[in-house]
Amino acid sequence: MATAPRKLVAGNWKMNGLRASIDEAVRVADRIEGENTPDCDVLICPPATILAQMGWRLGDSAIGLGGQDCHQDKSGAHTGDLSADMLADVGAKYVIVGHSERRADHHEDDATVRAKAEAALEAGLLPIICVGETESQRESGDAYQVVIAQLVGSLPQEGKPETIVVAYEPVWAIGTGKTASPTDVEQMHAVIRKVLVERYGEIGEGIRILYGGSVKPDNAAELLAIENVDGALVGGASLNAEQFVAIIQAA
Ligand code: PGA
Numbered sequence: 562m563a564t565a566p567r568k569l570v571a572g573n574w575k576m577n578g579l580r581a582s583i584d585e586a587v588r589v590a591d592r593i594e595g596e597n598t599p600d601c602d603v604l605i606c607p608p609a610t611i612l613a614q615m616g617w618r619l620g621d622s623a624i625g626l627g628g629q630d631c632h633q634d635k636s637g638a639h640t641g642d643l644s645a646d647m648l649a650d651v652g653a654k655y656v657i658v659g660h661s662e663r664r665a666d667h668h669e670d671d672a673t674v675r676a677k678a679e680a681a682l683e684a685g686l687l688p689i690i691c692v693g694e695t696e697s698q699r700e701s702g703d704a705y706q707v708v709i710a711q712l713v714g715s716l717p718q719e720g721k722p723e724t725i726v727v728a729y730e731p732v733w734a735i736g737t738g739k740t741a742s743p744t745d746v747e748q749m750h751a752v753i754r755k756v757l758v759e760r761y762g763e764i765g766e767g768i769r770i771l772y773g774g775s776v777k778p779d780n781a782a783e784l785l786a787i788e789n790v791d792g793a794l795v796g797g798a799s800l801n802a803e804q805f806v807a808i809i810q811a812a
Contacts, residue, residue, distance in 0.1 A: 566769045568601035568785065568812045569726060569792035571689065572799025573629060573657060573773075578607050583615050588802035590622035593809060598623055601792065601812040604655055605799065609643055616652035627655030627689070630663055633676035635683075645677075645684035655687045657794075659715050661732045671714025682720030689726040689771070689794065690715050692753075696733035704731075705752055712756050722761045726769045727753055728794040734774025736796060743787055746772055750789035778807035785812050 574582075586605050593599050606627040607615050616626055628648035632639050635646060648656055658681060659674030669677075674690065681688035692711040694704040708729065717725065729749055731741050741749070750770050757765030772784050773794030784790060792812065798804040 566767050566791050569604060569769050569771060570599075570601055570805075570809045570812050571604040571606065571627065571655070571657075571728075571771065571792065571794050572805055573660070573794055573796050574605065574607045574800060575629065575662070575796060576608060577800055578611055580611055580614060582607075582800075583611060583618050585800065585802050586615055586624065587618055589805055589809075590619050590624050592802065592806045593623050599809045599812065601809065603809055606655070606657055609648065609651075612648070612653060613651035625654045626652050627657065628653045628686075629657050629660070631656045631658065631677055631681055631684075631686075633673060633680045635680070645680045645686050649684045649686055653686060655689055655726070656681045657689045657691060657728075659691045659711075661691060661693055661730060661735060665732075671711055674715040675717060678715065678717040678725065679719050682717055682724065687724045687726055688717070689728050691728045691730050691773070691794070693730040693732050693735075693774070699731065699733065704749070708749060709752065709756055712753060713760075716757075716760055722764050722768065726771060726792075727757070728771040728773050729753060730773035730794060736775070738775050740775045740780055740784070741772075743783060746784060746790060747787045750787065754789050776808060778804050778811070781808040781811035 604625045631645040632642040658677040678688040694707040698707045757768050769791035771792040771794045776793045776795045
């Protein structure tokens with residue numbers, strides 16, 4: 562069996578955070594310094610408006626920065642959108658693409674998500690490609706079929722696959738306090754791993770698969786110990802330094 566990739570604990574701040582909130586990220590950085598340096602990669606994806614300033618404040622801390630979305634084009638007439646190059650230009654190393662909130666609120670389909678992932682790779686960013694079923698899809702027994710189809714449709718066809726990250730986030734677990742059972746997580750992550758290996762061969766073994774959906778300090782250790790769970794994508798709990806640090810320490 563291939564050695565497991567280094568874990569990644571990523572915070573997705575969503576549409577939360579003004580400049581003053583950067584202090585919270587600085588608190589996280591202070592807590593994971595020196596002998597408390599975690600044995601995993603740590604990432605915060607703040608709103609793009611504070612990304613550059615957060616980068617300056619964090620300096621050379623252990624925290625990487627990422628965007629929450631990017632447009633699939635390099636530049637052009639797309640009012641309100643941001644390109645992957647723009648995010649890279651202000652210090653982002655990663656970008657989330659295809660989050661279920663964007664799939665729902667902005668009608669993003671798999672082809673769009675794939676184009677965004679390819680744009681991210683071209684800009685030198687690591688795309689975090691999100692997939693996940695809704696509650697009714699799980700209840701009707703279609704969870705695997707839905708997630709496999711989303712993944713196959715959203716994975717980049719161009720660019721270096723070594724740097725992609727996949728996040729499995731059951732929609733019904735996001736922000737609800739409900740999490741998938743360890744058995745469900747293990748089975749879904751195994752299926753995702755299989756798809757990645759089928760697509761990319763050996764490289765697929767090393768692609769990180771994050772779990773997301775109500776990851777909290779009290780369930781992080783159990784979730785992060787599951788086979789093929791190579792980290793977590795954390796929403797609500799990443800807004801609080803204390804809670805985010807506890808999740809990082811569980812990895
Ligand atoms: P949550 O969000 O941790 O608040 O459930 C996770 C996500 O949407 O990435």
